[in-house]
Amino acid sequence: MENRTDSLLEGLGGVTFAAGATEDVLAGGRQLRQAFREAPRRSADRGTMLVGAETRDPPVFMLDRGFAYRAFSLPDGRRAIVDILLPGDVAGLDHAILGRATHDVIAANMLGYRSLSPPALRDLMAASPSIALHALALMAETRARCDSHTIAITRLDARERIATFVLGVYQRLRRRELIARPTFNLPLTQEQVADHLGLTMVHVSRTLRRLREERLLHVDRQVVIILDLDGLRAVAAGLSVAPHRLALEIG
């Protein structure tokens, strides 16, 4: 379990950076991870709200076990899940700057994490430009992911959205070497998936059935089995983050 923790803490696995920035970003990542490791490890049960939308000076998290998600609830009860956080993700860097959370952060299942206070993080960044650069890289990565998700719900239909979503989680888990085969645990209810993809639970259920009948994807409870990776990629309409990220540029 310890080596697994080590590898997943790499973060940003598989992402490439600008020529000339790579070494700094990676060095900053090591330093940032080290700082997190010195913080006490906490855990949270499924459904726990780590940060509420109105929390003052919320901390910065690094997950090392379990899934979480960023969510926002409308006054009338509708809810949107903006982003899914996986083991190894750093969440809430924006908190350290803005001093407030714009959304809830909620544990999707049993969670293990460490956190730093905003002033601690700012001190780290002030002391080490590499850490600041890594923080920027983390934010850039998050934003790229959110952009892709925005594209998906702007222009893809339900089937394409689900295919894209599943592939996205799959590839993130794979890059961190948390899984090796096209099967993984997805600790989200269909209602949560619906809130993420802008659908209803009923329609998620139907669409999953359809994908199963097409022999593309099998989802039973929280177990996802990708039956036809290429087929699923074809459905994802070019939004699956293809393997063109592999070439690591060193400046």
Next chain:
Amino acid sequence: MENRTDSLLEGLGGVTFAAGATEDVLAGGRQLRQAFREAPRRSADRGTMLVGAETRDPPVFMLDRGFAYRAFSLPDGRRAIVDILLPGDVAGLDHAILGRATHDVIAANMLGYRSLSPPALRDLMAASPSIALHALALMAETRARCDSHTIAITRLDARERIATFVLGVYQRLRRRELIARPTFNLPLTQEQVADHLGLTMVHVSRTLRRLREERLLHVDRQVVIILDLDGLRAVAAGLSVAPHRLALEIG
């Protein structure tokens, strides 16, 4: 025109930061703006692609006149406009880190801007922690905006999306003191608005007509007139960025 440029270059107007970070962020903003001012001013015609999705080492922009947008086209021709950039916005900070653009950046009308190369920007950040902090603040602001937009297209219907969108642009322009009254120029075609909001041009047209009949909003060509600000806010279902941002916290 010069004083207008000065005020709009403030950037981040009206946004508050974490206690203890505010002064640094603002100082960094001044330094960053100064660096941009030393770059030559360029201009681009409507429709010009400033950055293509495959551009290597794309520059970082600061707009000082005109609108632009970040867009992504799917292989089959569908298109999503992920974000709208206004005068004063800094675009492409992520480029400086990732070394590539994930989307196109396109001028919506006659554009005036300045740009910095990724290495130049990284040098600035390395030399001044305040600039790095400001860069983080800019990215945090952009991400917060994208999150709101994601929520909108995840859970709002067409009428609510348009109300939210118009209010969002209105408030960004107001915070930068580019406008003083609830009327402004929106240099986007209805097709571009549709691509931003996940609708079709036809339905945007119909929904605008409806909002006009309801005496909430008048849009003619590129002129937007908000007829009933409170009414429009009510339609926006709590997603309008309310004035709770006004209290500036100084640490």
Next chain:
DNA sequence: CGGAGGCTTGAGCGCCATCAACGAGTGTGG
């Protein structure tokens, strides 16, 4: 004047939401 780009309007349909009922799995307490 003709063409192009952008907007409007109508008719018809389809994807997805809504409503509703039921089934399966799990935990709890009697």
Next chain:
DNA sequence: CCACACTCGTTGATGGCGCTCAAGCCTCCG
């Protein structure tokens, strides 16, 4: 051990929001 409650998922019936197709209008401009 079973009744019960509860959450989560499945399936069917129905309807509506928004898409598609299509035609026509307006404005700008060469």
